[in-house]
Structures are given as structure tokens and as C-alpha cells.
Amino acid sequence: MLYFSRFKMILIWVAVAITVILAAPNLFSASTLAQLPSWVPKRQMTLGLDLQGGSHILLEMNQNDLIKDRLETTRDEIRTLLRDAKIGYTGLGGTGRTLQVRITDPAQLDAAKKALKTLTDPVAAGLFTGGSIQEMSLDDSEPGLLKFTVTDAGIKYRTSTALAQSIEVVERRVNELGTTEPIVQRQGDDRILVQVPGLQDPQRLKEILGQTAKLTFQMVDQSMPVQDALKGRPPAGSSVLYSQDDPPVPYLIENRVIVSGENLVDAQATYNSQNNEPVVSFRFDSKGAARFGQATSQNVGKLFAIILDNQVISAPQIREPILGGTGQISGNFTAQSANDLAVLLRAGALPATLTVIEERTVGPGLGQDSIHAGKVAGIIGSILVVAFMFVAYGFLGFLANIALAVHVAMIVGLLSLLGATLTLPGIAGIVLTIGMAVDSNVLIYERIREERRAGRSVIQAIDTGFSKALATIVDSNVTSLIATVVLFYLGTGPVKGFAITYAIGILTTVFTAFTFTRLLVSIWLRRARPKELPKAPVTFIPPGTKIPFMGIRRWTFALSSFLSVLSVVLFMTVDINYGIDFKGGSMIEVKSKSGDANLGDIRARLMELNIGEVQVQQFGAPNDVLIRVGTQDGGENAEQTVIDKVRGELQDQYDFRRVEVVGPTVSGELAKQGTIAMLVALVGILVYVWFRFEWQFAVGAIVATVHDVVMTLGFFVITGLEFNQSSLAAILTIIGYSLNDTIVVYDRVREDLRKYKRMPLPQLLNNAINETLSRTTLTSVTTILALLALVLFGGEVIRSFTMAMLFGVVFGTYSSIFIAAPLLILFKLRPQATADEEKPVGGGKAVAT
Numbered sequence: 001m002l003y004f005s006r007f008k009m010i011l012i013w014v015a016v017a018i019t020v021i022l023a024a025p026n027l028f029s030a031s032t033l034a035q036l037p038s039w040v041p042k043r044q045m046t047l048g049l050d051l052q053g054g055s056h057i058l059l060e061m062n063q064n065d066l067i068k069d070r071l072e073t074t075r076d077e078i079r080t081l082l083r084d085a086k087i088g089y090t091g092l093g094g095t096g097r098t099l100q101v102r103i104t105d106p107a108q109l110d111a112a113k114k115a116l117k118t119l120t121d122p123v124a125a126g127l128f129t130g131g132s133i134q135e136m137s138l139d140d141s142e143p144g145l146l147k148f149t150v151t152d153a154g155i156k157y158r159t160s161t162a163l164a165q166s167i168e169v170v171e172r173r174v175n176e177l178g179t180t181e182p183i184v185q186r187q188g189d190d191r192i193l194v195q196v197p198g199l200q201d202p203q204r205l206k207e208i209l210g211q212t213a214k215l216t217f218q219m220v221d222q223s224m225p226v227q228d229a230l231k232g233r234p235p236a237g238s239s240v241l242y243s244q245d246d247p248p249v250p251y252l253i254e255n256r257v258i259v260s261g262e263n264l265v266d267a268q269a270t271y272n273s274q275n276n277e278p279v280v281s282f283r284f285d286s287k288g289a290a291r292f293g294q295a296t297s298q299n300v301g302k303l304f305a306i307i308l309d310n311q312v313i314s315a316p317q318i319r320e321p322i323l324g325g326t327g328q329i330s331g332n333f334t335a336q337s338a339n340d341l342a343v344l345l346r347a348g349a350l351p352a353t354l355t356v357i358e359e360r361t362v363g364p365g366l367g368q369d370s371i372h373a374g375k376v377a378g379i380i381g382s383i384l385v386v387a388f389m390f391v392a393y394g395f396l397g398f399l400a401n402i403a404l405a406v407h408v409a410m411i412v413g414l415l416s417l418l419g420a421t422l423t424l425p426g427i428a429g430i431v432l433t434i435g436m437a438v439d440s441n442v443l444i445y446e447r448i449r450e451e452r453r454a455g456r457s458v459i460q461a462i463d464t465g466f467s468k469a470l471a472t473i474v475d476s477n478v479t480s481l482i483a484t485v486v487l488f489y490l491g492t493g494p495v496k497g498f499a500i501t502y503a504i505g506i507l508t509t510v511f512t513a514f515t516f517t518r519l520l521v522s523i524w525l526r527r528a529r530p531k532e533l534p535k536a537p538v539t540f541i542p543p544g545t546k547i548p549f550m551g552i553r554r555w556t557f558a559l560s561s562f563l564s565v566l567s568v569v570l571f572m573t574v575d576i577n578y579g580i581d582f583k584g585g586s587m588i589e590v591k592s593k594s595g596d597a598n599l600g601d602i603r604a605r606l607m608e609l610n611i612g613e614v615q616v617q618q619f620g621a622p623n624d625v626l627i628r629v630g631t632q633d634g635g636e637n638a639e640q641t642v643i644d645k646v647r648g649e650l651q652d653q654y655d656f657r658r659v660e661v662v663g664p665t666v667s668g669e670l671a672k673q674g675t676i677a678m679l680v681a682l683v684g685i686l687v688y689v690w691f692r693f694e695w696q697f698a699v700g701a702i703v704a705t706v707h708d709v710v711m712t713l714g715f716f717v718i719t720g721l722e723f724n725q726s727s728l729a730a731i732l733t734i735i736g737y738s739l740n741d742t743i744v745v746y747d748r749v750r751e752d753l754r755k756y757k758r759m760p761l762p763q764l765l766n767n768a769i770n771e772t773l774s775r776t777t778l779t780s781v782t783t784i785l786a787l788l789a790l791v792l793f794g795g796e797v798i799r800s801f802t803m804a805m806l807f808g809v810v811f812g813t814y815s816s817i818f819i820a821a822p823l824l825i826l827f828k829l830r831p832q833a834t835a836d837e838e839k840p841v842g843g844g845k846a847v848a849t
Contacts, residue, residue, distance in 0.1 A: 002463050002522045012519055015511075016406055022413035045415045047197070048423035048497055050362050050797070051371050054197035055205055058358035061166060061190045065212075065352035066158045070150055071099055074119060074136065078148075085115040097150040106144055113140065119148055123157070133157050159190055162351040167192055170354075172347035173208050192354065202361040202659070203647070204340070206640065212309050212353055213344035215261030217292065220303035220315055221252040241305070243312040244331065251312050253305050258295040263288025267345035269338040272330065278338035280329040282345065289325025297321040308341070356640055359661040373795035374427035381431045381789035382408075385782050389438055392778055393445055395534035399520045400441040400513075407437045407505070407512040414504050423497030425726055428798055431786050432733070432805065433505030439476070439779040440513030443744065444469045446775045452533055453543055459525060461533070466518050472747040473514060475692055477506050479743055480736030482684040487732045490677040495729045502733065540781075541774040549769050550762040553822035560707060560819055567714025576717050579724030580662045582671045584631035586642050587661075590654035592623040599625065602650065609645045620796040625654070639663050658797075674728045678709070681732055685739055693746060700823035701742050704815040708738045708808060715807045726801040734808030737783070741776060741816040748772050749824065765821045780813045 004012075025033055025044050033042045049056055071094060078101055082089050088104040089112070103112045122132040135154030139147040167184055170192055174182045183195040199205060221238040229240055229252045237255050242248035266283045284292055296304070296318050305315040306329050313331045329341070386404065389397035411430055415422060448465030456464060481503060488499035524530075580587050590597070602625060603616040613630035627646065632638035639661050647656060682702060690698035712731055716723050748768040756764055769776075787809065790802040 002459065002466070002518065002525065004519055004522055009519065012515060016409075016516065019406070019410040019413035022416050023409045026412055026416060043416050043419075045412065045422045046419060047371075048421045048426065049195060049197055049360065050424045051374075051422065052197050053362050054195065054199045055202040056358075056360040057194045057196075057202075057206065057209065057356055058187065059170070059192045059194065059209060059354040060357045061159065061163055061192075062353040062355060063155060063159055063190065066162055067097055067150055067155065069351070070135070070154070070158060071097075074099055074148060077119060078116060081115045081118070082112065085111060087112050087115060094148075097155075098147055099149075100145060100147045102145050109140075109144060112146065113138075116146065116148075156189070163190060163192070165351050166354065169348050169350050170194060170209060173343060174205070176343040176347060177205065177208070191357075199361075202359075203644075204336075206356055206359070208340055208343060209354060210356065210640075211344055212350045213261070213347070214309055214349045215264070215345060216307045217258045217260075217295075218256065218305050218307055219254045219258065219295070219299060220305050221254045222302065224252070226250050226252040241307060241310055241312050243315075244308075249312075251305055251315055253307065253312070258304070259284065259288045259292045261345060261349050263291070264345055267342040269335065269342045270328075272328070277330065278333040278335050280333070280338050280342050280345070282327055282329065284325040286325070289323075292325065292327075293321060293323040297323075356661070357663040359640075359643075359659060361656075361659040363655065363657040370424045370795060370797060373793060374424060374431075377789045377792075377794040378427065378431050378434070380793055381786040382434055384785040384789060385434055385438060388778075388782055388785060389441070391538050392442075392536055392540060393534070394536045395524075396445055396521075397536070399517060399524065400438060400445070402520060403441065403512040403517045404434065404437055406516055407508050408434065410508040410512065411501065411504050414508070415501065420500050420504075421497050422501070424795075424798055425495060425498035425729060425801060426501040428790055428794065428801060429498045429501035429505060431790055431794075432783070433502060433509065434786050437505065437509045437513065438782045439740070439775075440469070440473045440509055441517060442775050442778045442782075443472055443476075444513065444517070446772075446778075449533065449543070449774075450771065458530055458533060462521060462525065466514070466521075468751075470514060472744055473510060475747060476740040476743045477510055478688060479685050479739035480733075481506050482688060483681045483732045483736035483739075486677050486681040486684065487729055490673050490680070495725045498726075498729050541777055545770050545773060546766070547770060547773070548766055549817060550766050550822060550825070553818065553825070556818035557822065560815075563714070564707060564710050567710045567717070570717040571713050574717050576713070577720050577722050579722045579727075580628070580660055581724045582674070584639075584662050586627075586629040586639060586646075586659070588627040588629075588643070588646055588656065589619060589658035590625050590627065590650060591657050592625070592654055594653075596622040597625045597654070602627070605649050606646065609649060611642050611645060624657075624796075674725075677728065677732060678735075681735055682706070685735070689739075689743070689746075693750060696824055696827040697746050697750075700820050700827065701739055701746070703823055704742055704820035705735050705738050707815050707819050708734055708811050711811045712804055712808050715804065719803070721800040721803060724800070726798060727804055730801045730804035730808065733805060734812060737809060738812035738815060741779070741812050742820040744775060745769060745772055745816050745821055749821070761825055765824065769817055769821055776813060776816065780809060783809050 022041055022043070025042050030044075033040075033044075036042065075092060075094070078089075078092060078099070082101070087108045089101050090104055091100065091102040094100055103109050116138075119136050120134060120138050122134050133153040134151055135157065136148045137151050139149065163186060167186060171182075171184045174184060174194060174196060177196075177199075181197060183193070185193050187193045194205075194209065196202075196205060221235060223235055223238075226240065227250075229235070229238070230250060234240055234252060238252055239255055240250050241253045242250055263284050264282055265285045268281050270279055270281045271277065272279045300318050300320060303315050303317050306313045313329055316330075333341070382404075386401045389400050389404075391397070393400065408430065411433065414420075444465055447469045448461050451461035451464045451468075452458065454461075484499050484503045484506065488496055488503065597618070599616050599618065603614065606614045606616070606627070606629075611629055612632060613628075615628040617626050618624065619626035629642050629646070632642060643659060643661060650656075682705065685705070686698050686702050689701045709731055712734060715721075716727065721727070745768060748771055749765060752759070752764050752768050756767075759767075784806065787802055787806045791799065791806060794802055
């Protein structure tokens with residue numbers, strides 16, 4: 001185990017060197033890297049929106065718009081086809097997904113079906129369904145009445161094509177804003193995810209994405225005054241539309257579209273040469289220019305309307321034919337609103353309305369504060385862990401610290417290479433793996449000490465220690481990895497960033513602790529040829545400790561049962577402080593522009609806005625305030641209206657540092673995903689432990705883990721900490737950590753079961769726990785030190801996450817000793833030797849437990 005061929009040593013050092021080189025660019029600024037030669041690696045970690053600022057917006061397509069448009073198109077087709085076929089009809093109209101038309105002459109019914117057959121012909125759906133589908137179905141069961149209904153397959157097809165078109169339009173709109181590296185991608189069947197890093201004005205982005213931008217040029221119907229149309233009924237083929245003015249002005253508009261925005265080839269924000277007001281200049285393609293020229297030639301002296309999303313922008317008079325295919329749109333524009341309209345027109349119209357159902361926006365100032373807090377927590381946590389390892393293991397601890405530095409470099413290097421996004425929980429993941437990375441080293445070193453005490457030589461002890469620790473290292477890390485993989489696939493946003501970082505940390509831990517540390521130890525052995533293991537300055541757990549843990553198992557069972565029942569009762573009777581991730585609503589973090597924040601004034605001003613339940617609290621510094629607004633009854637759009645109202649009320653005195661809006665649709669989905677994630681992780685771990693051990697071990701591990709989860713939920717109820725997605729990530733991580741600890745104890749129990757065939761089970765469990773007590777204690781201490789640094793210096797944003805982790809580590813350590821191990825007695829792992837009173841090998845007195 002300790003022999004390394006020259007080739008293997010070179011490979012290990014090359015791997016370390018490559019990761020260090022890949023990680024190095026993160027130590028320099030972008031301007032410094034730009035001055036280096038082109039062959040030098042320059043790729044840095046991608047910072048998440050919570051670190052560099054920006055917006056995360058989830059848009060949902062309104063399928064009702066698509067159905068409405070399809071029915072309107074079908075109605076026009078029916079009217080045209082029946083008119084061309086000279087077939088009389090009446091009652092053309094419909095509701096929901098169905099259109100109906102009554103044929104006046106029953107003798108023409110078959111001719112009508114033949115004329116309208118094209119409506120029900122299959123269409124080639126191509127990539128979306130892999131073949132053809134029938135968009136419309138015909139029901140002619142009632143005599144003389146034809147009913148056309150949009151099929152489910154037709155809706156799915158229209159949604160898929162519309163979503164693909166919408167993604168292209170959204171990409172063009174976002175790119176027009178001049179932002180760097182935006183992400184626009186499909187999510188599910190009817191959603192689009194938009195992430196724009198470094199965006200300074202998220203409100204403008206939402207306004208641009210929220211507009212359908214359907215531009216049409218239509219004639220104003222001057223056959224009757226608009227007021228008469230409002231009092232009575234508009235003429236057939238005309239509708240009343242309103243302008244964007246305040247108050248809005250009504251216009252009677254002909255439904256017939258002269259030219260639409262589809263015929264535009266360019267639109268630019270310019271200024272009117274006569275009055276210097278902002279306008280939008282546009283240019284049609286040849287088809288649009290011809291149709292616009294013909295319409296204006298035939299209607300000189302009449303009014304035509306420029307309509308955007310069913311609102312009249314302006315209605316100028318046609319003074320002369322417009323034949324050049326160019327024109328101007330004037331209105332009450334500012335320079336920015338004119339530019340935004342030009343952006344919308346150039347990007348094209350959306351086929352359906354997109355509604356913001358989730359928004360997470362972080363200002364650049366908060367991002368810089370988060371980076372600083374993460375760095376401070378990481379440095380302090382690293383110093384504490386490094387110092388502790390040296391105190392606990394002396395020179396061997398020094399070698400472990402070198403491996404720890406390589407471990408961090410490998411995480412950063414791999415994140416840079418993969419282009420993974422580093423989030424604030426991701427920084428927490430790195431700091432946490434710093435505490436857990438030494439776990440494998442502790443396992444190995446404690447095993448080496450044990451083998452040395454058993455009489456083996458230094459070289460034999462080290463070689464055996466590495467060999468015997470390998471299986472335990474693999475088992476303990478696989479259980480953590482299962483929970484992390486579940487977290488990655490079912491988590492979103494920053495939680496997924498934590499999962500990526502944590503998973504990479506688990507994998508690099510195995511390499512640095514087992515392979516790289518072993519290489520360093522082998523080099524030290526060859527050069528120093530020691531006669532004894534290095535002495536540690538402090539011995540935390542004396543060798544030969546014999547604490548009778550099983551003797552108090554009934555007390556610990558009773559205590560854990562009481563606390564578990566109490567936690568469940570509190571969870572069922574006391575409202576846990578759910579974050580907006582799970583109950584919906586809005587969360588806004590603001591910072592006073594001058595002086596301390598006035599919570600009472602903020603609360604009073606927001607209560608006057610009539611936006612429902614409002615909570616205002618200090619968040620960290622005296623000038624930082626966290627505002628929570630409950631879910632609105634008006635649906636997704638109402639949530640966005642709340643943000644606009646709060647911004648309008650407070651923006652003069654406060655900077656908006658973070659905005660999170662989760663609509664009722666998304667919050668319900670996140671709650672469901674969280675429950676599924678927990679169950680999947682537990683089942684996956686149960687299967688793995690059952691495969692590697694026996695069923696008693698698997699069930700015992702799961703019971704102990706469920707105990708830790710229940711305790712953590714009780715902790716959230718009692719402390720009132722916010723329970724959000726990050727809290728869920730903390731629980732899943734606790735599951736992995738608790739199992740990690742339990743597996744180490746179980747692995748020694750399994751080993752002792754083979755060694756001591758007839759030793760009473762309580763005594764065997766006591767021996768196993770005492771033999772692994774140093775490892776359990778030292779690993780817990782290093783992890784707690786790293787988490788304490790996060791709690792004290794990591795900032796308010798991740799405090800609930802780190803507090804839960806800290807609590808979970810303490811109870812995870814407790815449960816692996818006082819719950820997981822005694823359960824093996826309860827499950828009769830060794831039926832012939834489970835009683836406390838059973839005699840040990842060779843007779844004699846009963847074993848004291």
C-alpha cells in the first residue's frame with residue numbers, strides 16, 4: 001500500500017499541479033489575467049447571481065392565450081371557407097376550447113363538412129411529437145351543428161412550438177439589453193428560465209419580458225362616434241380599444257389588420273426632428289411596405305391606429321400615401337421607453353403572454369458583501385481546522401493540512417474547469433468540506449495508532465491503517481454522495497450550487513486523503529525512517545477508553561423518544577417559520593441610504609398600501625431591513641404588483657439589495673420536491689447500507705437518521721429560524737453526515753463481529769464505539785469549527801442554513817452512538833448473545849454494561 005512506482009508518483013504530482021494551475025486564475029483580477037500570454041489558463045469560477053448580483057426570473061406561458069388565438073384563427077378560416085363555398089351559416093362562436101357553427105340549409109351540411117375538412121386534417125408535428133397530430137376534432141352529433149374542439153395533442157403541439165419561439169424572442173430581447181452571458185433556457189413544458197448576471201435594473205427586464213409586443217396597424221372606424229359604441233354595441237367587425245394615456249382614451253378600431261409587427265425588419269429609438277421628442281422609427285419588409293402603401297393610398301384623410309398589445313399607442317391622420325415602407329411611432333415616450341419599445345419590436349412578438357411566477361434578484365452591493373463574508377468565514381474556518389489537526393496529530397497533522405490545501409485547490413480548479421456556478425451556499429459547501437475533508441485523515445490516523453498499539457511496527461501500522469480504513473472511507477462518503485446527488489437533481493438555484501460544490505468536495509476528499517496523503521506519508525517514511533509515530537501535542541481521547549455506552553441505552557432511548565415526540569407535536573401544532581420558497585409571497589431586503597432604518601415607519605407606510613400581511617424586521621446591521629409580504633389572492637401577477645408598490649414607496653430612502661418573489665404555483669412545487677427529495681435520499685441510503693451490511697444495520701441507520709431529521713425540524717420550530725430551500729439542503733446534508741458517522745461505527749461493529757464470535761453484543765458495541773470514539777470526536781470537532789466560522793462570519797443570508805447544520809452535526813454524532821448502535825441489540829443482530837446478562841467467552845461473571 002505504501003509503495004509507489006515512479007510512474008504513479010509522477011501521475012499524482014501532475015494531477016495536483018494541473019488542479020493548482022486551474023485554480024490559480026481565481027487569485028487574480030480579470031484585468032491582470034488579460035495581460036498574461038494566451039496559453040496561460042484564465043478561466044475563473046462563474047459567480048452565481050447571489051454573489052455578483054443579477055436576476056433569476058422564471059416565466060410561465062399562458063396556454064389560454066394560445067387556445068384563444070387558435071380559436072380566433074379557426075373562426076376566420078370557417079368564415080372564409082364557408083363564404084367561398086357559398087354555404088349559409090349562423091351562430092359562429094364558441095367558449096372554452098370549442099367553436100361551433102350552424103349550417104342554415106341541412107342539404108348543404110355534407111358540402112360544409114367537405115369545405116371545412118382542412119381544419120381537422122393532421123398536421124406534421126415534426127420534432128415535437130415525432131409524427132403528425134390532429135389539432136382540431138369535429139363533433140357533428142347534433143343535426144345541422146358542427147363543433148370544432150382543440151385537442152389535448154393540439155394544445156401540446158402549439159405550446160411546444162410557441163415555447164421554442166418564445167425562447168428565441170426572449171433571448172433577442174435580453175441580448176438587446178447589452179448584458180453579459182445571460183442564460184435563457186427551457187424548463188418543463190411551458191416555462192422559460194432567464195438568468196441575467198450583473199443586471200442593474202431588474203424592473204426594466206421584467207417589463208420587457210412581460211410584454212407580448214404584438215404590434216398591429218389598423219384603421220380607426222369613423223362610421224360612428226366612439227361614445228355611441230360604448231353606450232350601445234360596436235359595429236360588426238370593430239372593437240373599442242383604449243390608449244396608454246392616463247386616463248385612457250377610447251378608440252373604435254376595425255378588427256382587420258393592415259400590417260403586423262411580423263413585417264418589421266428594423267426599429268430604432270430616435271428623436272422627432274420637429275419637436276425633438278423621442279420616437280421610434282420603423283422599416284417594413286417589401287411585403288409590409290406594399291400593404292402599408294396600398295392601405296394609406298386608399299385611406300388618405302382617415303385615421304389609422306398603431307396598436308401594441310391591444311393598447312393604442314397613437315392614432316395619426318393619413319395626410320398622404322406612405323410608400324417608402326418607413327415611418328415613426330410617436331407617443332408620450334421617454335428616451336428609455338422609446339428604446340425599450342424598439343427593443344421589443346426588433347426582437348419580435350411573443351406568441352403568448354409570459355407571466356413571472358418566480359423572481360430572485362440580488363443587488364451588486366449585497367453580492368460583494370456575500371463574497372467578503374464567504375472569504376472571511378472560509379479563512380477563519382480553515383485556520384481553525386488546520387490548527388486543530390496539528391494539535392491532534394503533530395507532524396501527521398501537518399501532512400494532512402498539506403492534503404487539505406490541495407483538496408481546496410482541487411475543488412476550485414474543478415469548479416473552474418467545469419464552468420460550474422459558485423453560489424453563497426456553494427461557499428458554505430467548500431467550508432463544510434474543509435471540516436469534513438479531515439474525516440478520512442482522522443479515520444486513517446486513528447487506525448494507524450490503533451495498529452501501532454497492537455504491537456505492529458511503524459511501517460506495518462501505517463500500511464495496515466491505510467488498508468483497513470479504505471472500506472470505511474468509501475462507505476461513509478457514498479452515503480453522503482447519495483444525499484448530495486438527490487439534492488442536485490431535485491434542488492434549484494443556489495441549493496444546486498451547494499450540491500455541486502459538496503459533491504466535488506466528497507470526491508476530492510477520497511483522492512487527497514487516501515492517495516495524496518498516503519504518498520506524503522510514504523515519502524516521509526523513506527526519508528526519515530522513524531522508529532515511532534510522531535507525538536501529538538494534545539491527546540483528546542486516551543487510548544483504552546472503556547465508557548459503558550450500552551449501559552445507559554434505555555435512558556438515551558427514553559430521552560430521544562421524548563424529544564422526538566415533542567418535536568413532532570411542536571411541528572404539528574406550532575407554525576414553523578416557512579420561507580417564501582414553501583408558502584409563496586415576497587421577500588425584500590433593503591438598506592437605508594443614510595442612518596439606521598426606521599422599522600416602525602416602514603411598517604406603517606407598507607400597511608397603507610393594502611397588500612395584506614407584512615412583516616418588517618432588522619436583518620443584521622441596524623440599517624438592513626428584511627420585509628416579508630404574504631401571498632396575494634390575485635395570483636402570479638398580483639405578486640409582481642406588490643414589488644412595484646413597495647419599490648415605489650421606499651426607493652427614495654432605501655436601496656433594494658435583494659428581491660425574491662415566489663408565486664403559489666412554484667411554492668407548491670418546491671414543497672412537493674422537498675418531500676420527495678427527503679424520501680428518495682432515505683430510500684437510496686437504506687438500499688446501499690442494506691447491500692453493504694445486513695438489514696439490521698440498514699434499518700438502524702435509517703431510524704437514527706430520521707431521528708436527526710425530526711430533531712432538526714423541532715430545532716426550526718423552537719428557534720423560529722426561517723425554513724427555506726437552504727434549510728432543506730441543510731437537512732439533506734445532515735442525513736449524509738449522520739450516515740457518515742453511523743457507517744464508521746457500523747463498519748467497526750461488523751469487523752468485531754467477525755473477530756469475536758461469541759462476545760455479548762452489548763460488550764461488542766461498547767468496544768466498537770470506544771475504538772472509534774477518537775475518530776467520532778475529532779471529526780465532529782473539525783466540522784463544528786468550520787460551521788462555527790460560517791455561523792459567526794458567513795452573514796445573515798445563510799445563517800439559518802449554517803445554524804441547522806451545526807445543530808445537525810451535534811445530534812448526528814449523538815445518534816450514531818446512542819441510537820444507531822443500541823438499535824442493533826433491539827433488532828437482535830446476534831440472537832444468541834443479545835442479553836446483557838449473557839456470559840462472555842470462557843464463562844465467568846456476567847459482563848457489566
